[in-house]
Amino acid sequence: MKMSEQKSGSQNVLRLMVCEMAHLSRPDGSATTFQGDTCVMTSVYGPTEVRMAKEQIDRTTVEVVYKPKSGLPSCAEKSLENIICNTCENILLGNAHPRSAINITVQEVQDSGSFTACCINCCCLALLDAGIGMKCTMAAVNCCIDNEENIIVDPTRKEEEQSQAVLTFAFDSKDKNIITVITKGKYSQQQFQKCLVLCRDASDSVFKFYRETMEKKLSKT
Amino acid sequence: MAADVKTAQPLQYYRKFIEKDVRPDERTLEEFRPTVLNIGCVTTAEGSALVKLGNTTVMCGIKAEIASPKTEEPKKGYIVPNVELGPLCSILFRPGPPGDQAQRLSQFTNDVITHSCCINKEDLCIVPGKYVWVLYCDMVCLNYDGNISDACVLALLAALKNTSLPKVVWDEDTETIETDHNTTTQLNIICEPVSSTFSIFDNEVLLVDPTVEEESLSTGEVTIVTIDDKICMIRKPGGSPLTPQQLDLCINRSFIRSQEVIRLIQETLNSVDR
Amino acid sequence: MPTDTRRITGPESSVSPYSFCKIQEPQPLFNSQDLRKDGRKCDQVRPIFLKTGVVSKAQGSAYLEQDGTKVICAVYGPRAVIKKEEFSMKGQLRCDFKYTTFSCKYRRQYQQDNEEKDYSVQLLEALEPAVLLHKFPKAQVNIYVTVLQNDGSALAASITCSSVALCDAGIEMYDLVTGCSTRLAGDRLLLDPCKHEEYSSKEHSEVNNGSVTVGLMPSLNQISAVTSSGEIQFEHLKKAINKCSEICVQLYPVCQQSLSKSVKENIKENT
Numbered sequence: 001m002k003m004s005e006q007k008s009g010s011q012n013v014l015r016l017m018v019c020e021m022a023h024l025s026r027p028d029g030s031a032t033t034f035q036g037d038t039c040v041m042t043s044v045y046g047p048t049e050v051r052m053a054k055e056q057i058d059r060t061t062v063e064v065v066y067k068p069k070s071g072l073p074s075c076a077e078k079s080l081e082n083i084i085c086n087t088c089e090n091i092l093l094g095n096a097h098p099r100s101a102i103n104i105t106v107q108e109v110q111d112s113g114s115f116t117a118c119c120i121n122c123c124c125l126a127l128l129d130a131g132i133g134m135k136c137t138m139a140a141v142n143c144c145i146d147n148e149e150n151i152i153v154d155p156t157r158k159e160e161e162q163s164q165a166v167l168t169f170a171f172d173s174k175d176k177n178i179i180t181v182i183t184k185g186k187y188s189q190q191q192f193q194k195c196l197v198l199c200r201d202a203s204d205s206v207f208k209f210y211r212e213t214m215e216k217k218l219s220k221t
Numbered sequence: 222m223a224a225d226v227k228t229a230q231p232l233q234y235y236r237k238f239i240e241k242d243v244r245p246d247e248r249t250l251e252e253f254r255p256t257v258l259n260i261g262c263v264t265t266a267e268g269s270a271l272v273k274l275g276n277t278t279v280m281c282g283i284k285a286e287i288a289s290p291k292t293e294e295p296k297k298g299y300i301v302p303n304v305e306l307g308p309l310c311s312i313l314f315r316p317g318p319p320g321d322q323a324q325r326l327s328q329f330t331n332d333v334i335t336h337s338c339c340i341n342k343e344d345l346c347i348v349p350g351k352y353v354w355v356l357y358c359d360m361v362c363l364n365y366d367g368n369i370s371d372a373c374v375l376a377l378l379a380a381l382k383n384t385s386l387p388k389v390v391w392d393e394d395t396e397t398i399e400t401d402h403n404t405t406t407q408l409n410i411i412c413e414p415v416s417s418t419f420s421i422f423d424n425e426v427l428l429v430d431p432t433v434e435e436e437s438l439s440t441g442e443v444t445i446v447t448i449d450d451k452i453c454m455i456r457k458p459g460g461s462p463l464t465p466q467q468l469d470l471c472i473n474r475s476f477i478r479s480q481e482v483i484r485l486i487q488e489t490l491n492s493v494d495r
Numbered sequence: 496m497p498t499d500t501r502r503i504t505g506p507e508s509s510v511s512p513y514s515f516c517k518i519q520e521p522q523p524l525f526n527s528q529d530l531r532k533d534g535r536k537c538d539q540v541r542p543i544f545l546k547t548g549v550v551s552k553a554q555g556s557a558y559l560e561q562d563g564t565k566v567i568c569a570v571y572g573p574r575a576v577i578k579k580e581e582f583s584m585k586g587q588l589r590c591d592f593k594y595t596t597f598s599c600k601y602r603r604q605y606q607q608d609n610e611e612k613d614y615s616v617q618l619l620e621a622l623e624p625a626v627l628l629h630k631f632p633k634a635q636v637n638i639y640v641t642v643l644q645n646d647g648s649a650l651a652a653s654i655t656c657s658s659v660a661l662c663d664a665g666i667e668m669y670d671l672v673t674g675c676s677t678r679l680a681g682d683r684l685l686l687d688p689c690k691h692e693e694y695s696s697k698e699h700s701e702v703n704n705g706s707v708t709v710g711l712m713p714s715l716n717q718i719s720a721v722t723s724s725g726e727i728q729f730e731h732l733k734k735a736i737n738k739c740s741e742i743c744v745q746l747y748p749v750c751q752q753s754l755s756k757s758v759k760e761n762i763k764e765n766t
Binding site: 262263264265266269276278280282283284285286287288289290291299301302303305307308309310311312316318319323324327328331355357359361363364365366387389397398399400401402433 | 499501502503504505506507508509510511512513515516517549550551552553563565567569571591593595596597598599600602605637639641643644645646
């Protein structure tokens with residue numbers, strides 16, 4: 001199922017977003033998301049059985065596995081798994097499925113900038129596809145501050161590498177509060193505030209994209 | 222009586238204190254625990270530091286070794302930080318390879334060093350393309366009482382400031398190097414990253430420098446690393462959503478903390494020199 | 496070495512800068528005034544600093560500093576046995592001895608190597624006779640020893656430190672175990688050797704060159720462990736063990752003092 005949002009040319013607007021859902025037959029939910037050239041594939045199994053050691057009596061246990069394109073997963077991958085896990089835990093209705101687990105597997109297909117944001121968006125779409133109860137949806141946006149102090153929303157990989165700082169924000173759909181912030185590089189407090197405002201505005205388009213994707217998916221079935 | 226409530230209903234116990242803007246260990250919500258710093262305690266290491274943040278104790282030791290550089294970066298040395306959370310420091314950890322939390326902390330300290338650029342890796346070059354220094358920074362936790370990330374970053378920074386490398390002489394004729402441990406050069410630290418961690422309690426209240434009980438009850442966590450008046454890293458991996466105003470409060474508090482910590486490091490270094 | 500995916504890895508291989516040092520001649524053990532390099536006589540031990548309760552999260556802990564040798568020990572237990580198959584009516588004691596990577600001149604590995612595994616077993620053998628194991632059946636007590644800095648006699652220091660930590664944890668014991676080590680160099684006995692005075696089988700191959708470590712229970716006057724390495728004649732070995740035992744007895748009041756101090760502080764806090 002494809003849905004596209006075409007906008008480009010402006011610095012403060014996101015790249016073309018494309019999503020294909022329910023294309024994997026085994027998992028309960030799956031989504032492949034393209035943000036420009038960056039591509040991530042996510043599958044969700046759940047609610048399902050959980051290992052005794054990880055069981056929580058009053059809520060669901062979210063387990064995330066991130067697989068890089070090549071090489072064995074190491075500390076950096078563990079860090080990303082933790083970010084995605086905590087972000088998803090926050091939006092899921094944990095109390096609806098106690099003593100169960102939701103397993104999310106994220107596969108990197110191509111990293112051409114805004115990778116963390118793409119992963120989080122893809123997870124949200126896969127969870128929507130799996131039909132697991134959520135309090136709200138979340139939208140993640142990347143931005144970077146380049147050497148001339150300009151702020152670029154949804155940068156490409158080249159722009160990220162040449163920038164002085166890269167910031168990733170994830171917002172919830174209810175009050176647009178900040179669920180997740182991950183930043184790299186040095187910047188001032190004022191620059192941080194500006195990025196926050198720009199990314200918040202940009203997240204509107206991501207939420208709109210989710211609605212359109214779900215509308216198309218549900219209208220066909 | 223209070224001890225029973227604390228064990229049976231820890232959340233209620235904490236709520237009663239937080240309503241009055243204070244915590245069970247008599248700190249206000251914005252107060253850090255008393256920090257004790259000891260630099261240069263291990264003489265077998267090239268640099269070392271011991272940090273006590275309340276009860277949380279972390280010792281960082283830096284060993285320098287010589288290796289050949291990467292072919293694509295012939296003048297850059299290596300800095301390899303690793304955090305060890307062993308069974309010695311708490312009942313939560315089992316003996317064996319590093320668990321998830323230790324791996325995340327190692328990655329966190331690695332990110333702090335890379336993104337803050339506190340050391341110029343070209344300073345670690347001995348002979349371009351042939352020999353460079355490798356600094357293995359190992360942080361061992363000796364007592365786990367919450368807020369390990371702040372303690373690790375502080376211990377790492379203090380140990381790096383204490384690191385001195387032996388002089389190396391390159392003999393062009395025989396193409397060998399010779400080290401002289403009697404003359405040492407201090408490592409040049411460009412900037413001083415300082416980390417502050419806040420935990421979110423009950424989706425609303427922000428607690429500075431959480432203990433291990435507060436961490437287990439928290440609904441989210443924010444770590445902010447600052448350098449002088451710039452922010453180097455903000456890490457809020459999920460957890461309760463925050464408004465931009467709350468995040469601003471955290472950032473302001475971290476700037477204040479950063480100045481306190483840098484003063485502490487300076488005072489400790491001065492007392493060591495004397 | 497195989498890449499460790501659970502840690503941040505550096506270059507594939509690196510060498511210690513000490514390998515590129517000018518080869519120094521081995522220094523004599525005694526100088527012209529018959530004193531050792533740090534000014535001690537051959538039967539003088541370094542002063543000990545002992546403190547208990549350093550790891551607040553453990554049931555019992557102790558920190559021992561003997562000039563350059565710094566050891567920290569934490570005791571957890573009695574607690575349920577982790578492996579259910581090893582059921583026994585006697586309690587179990589498990590010791591884990593580890594050097595930190597920066598504790599020695601040459602950087603050590605993250606995993607326990609053979610020397611550390613060997614020391615763990617020797618530590619266990621030294622402590623087991625002193626503990627009333629039948630008082631905690633089906634349970635185990637874990638002792639974790641970390642050497643922060645090694646300047647010789649690490650095993651002896653660990654024995655003393657662990658028994659004080661066990662006592663701090665409230666584990667019932669017949670007696671404390673104090674440790675002392677000595678280096679034999681021909682006819683001379685060097686008590687409590689520093690790192691450069693320690694015996695190494697590669698460097699010293701003459702007869703009567705070796706090291707002896709003794710773990711003694713002072714009030715019972717019983718030796719719980721003896722380790723020796725090197726080719727030693729019986730008379731010299733006997734002399735070494737006797738000398739070590741004398742020193743172990745001298746260490747006893749230091750341990751008692753630190754323990755009674757911590758008990759007094761505990762009582763003061765709780766009243």
